[in-house]
Amino acid sequence: AMTRTTTQAMTRTMVPTGQAALDAREISAWFGDRKVLDRVSLAMPAGSVTALIGPSGCGKSTFLRTLNRMHELIPSASLAGEVLLFGKDVYDPGVKLTDARREIGMVFQKPNPFPAMSIYDNVVAGLKLTGGRARRAEKDALVEECLGKAGLWVEVRDRLRQPGGALSGGQQQRLCIARSLAVRPRVLLMDEPCSALDPTSTRRIEQTIHELAHEVTIVIVTHNMQQAARVSQQCAFFLAEQGTPGVIVEAGDTKTIFEAPSDQRTADYVHGRF
Numbered sequence: 230a231m232t233r234t235t236t237q238a239m240t241r242t243m244v245p246t247g248q249a250a251l252d253a254r255e256i257s258a259w260f261g262d263r264k265v266l267d268r269v270s271l272a273m274p275a276g277s278v279t280a281l282i283g284p285s286g287c288g289k290s291t292f293l294r295t296l297n298r299m300h301e302l303i304p305s306a307s308l309a310g311e312v313l314l315f316g317k318d319v320y321d322p323g324v325k326l327t328d329a330r331r332e333i334g335m336v337f338q339k340p341n342p343f344p345a346m347s348i349y350d351n352v353v354a355g356l357k358l359t360g361g362r363a364r365r366a367e368k369d370a371l372v373e374e375c376l377g378k379a380g381l382w383v384e385v386r387d388r389l390r391q392p393g394g395a396l397s398g399g400q401q402q403r404l405c406i407a408r409s410l411a412v413r414p415r416v417l418l419m420d421e422p423c424s425a426l427d428p429t430s431t432r433r434i435e436q437t438i439h440e441l442a443h444e445v446t447i448v449i450v451t452h453n454m455q456q457a458a459r460v461s462q463q464c465a466f467f468l469a470e471q472g473t474p475g476v477i478v479e480a481g482d483t484k485t486i487f488e489a490p491s492d493q494r495t496a497d498y499v500h501g502r503f
């Protein structure tokens with residue numbers, strides 16, 4: 230327990246300073262009686278990309294879901310700890326769930342646009358889901374802006390009325406990013422957004438992430454170490470050893486995590502020796 234406390238304390242100070250968009254403090258998570266995260270702390274600096282890496286089952290997706298309160302939708306799930314969004318407690322009883330979701334968007338591994346709905350309506354749907362309204366001209370402008378930011382506008386501008394499901398996998402994923410952006414989130418959580426995509430689509434999404442990060446803070450889970458190295462400025466290495474709950478072994482700037490990690494397990498993982 231002593232070692233873990235020390236590791237956690239280091240995690241906090243090693244992440245570069247600058248305002249944290251999200252600050253997760255001592256997050257523990259359970260499914261029923263089973264603890265899957267143990268006091269995970271991580272500050273995710275604004276205007277940058279933080280990559281969460283680590284083997285399957287170590288709690289990366291669970292950690293992401295605690296950040297935007299999706300975790301509490303799972304009936305057996307519970308949690309302890311604090312999540313601050315630009316200093317404001319996401320779990321404060323006074324914060325409406327829809328507001329938390331609007332400010333912290335999420336994109337999943339499998340692109341999930343509404344397949345029968347038009348490309349245009351898919352983007353606008355993001356607004357409707359959180360109770361937002363807009364006039365036609367505003368919607369037109371929003372659709373162009375969000376598709377543009379997602380790097381999809383040029384490809385679909387002439388077929389906005391076609392169903393979202395008619396797009397390729399990579400285009401569908403960029404459509405999902407555009408839909409997320411429609412509510413102007415402050416943070417975008419991405420859970421292995423490229424795992425189902427080919428290398429070309431993957432690079433296209435990485436380019437989008439790179440361009441977006443200036444205005445939307447991004448937290449991305451990835452199993453692709455080259456991708457983590459390419460897109461992120463910070464990395465957190467998660468691990469759940471021998472049935473113990475997941476912890477962050479080490480977090481810090483990406484260059485350090487890849488080139489001079491302080492924990493041997495981090496070095497082994499990033500160099501594919503796991």
Ligand code: ADP
Binds near residue numbers: 289305
């Ligand atoms: P990762 O994303 O790093 O692969 P997860 O967060 O998905 O890890 O899972 C962490 C642990 O929690 C795993 O042991 C997994 O089996 C368990 N788990 C995940 N989701 C659920 C759930 N809905 N119900 C019960 N256990 C779950």
Ligand code: MG
Binds near residue numbers: 289291
């Ligand atoms: Mg996962």
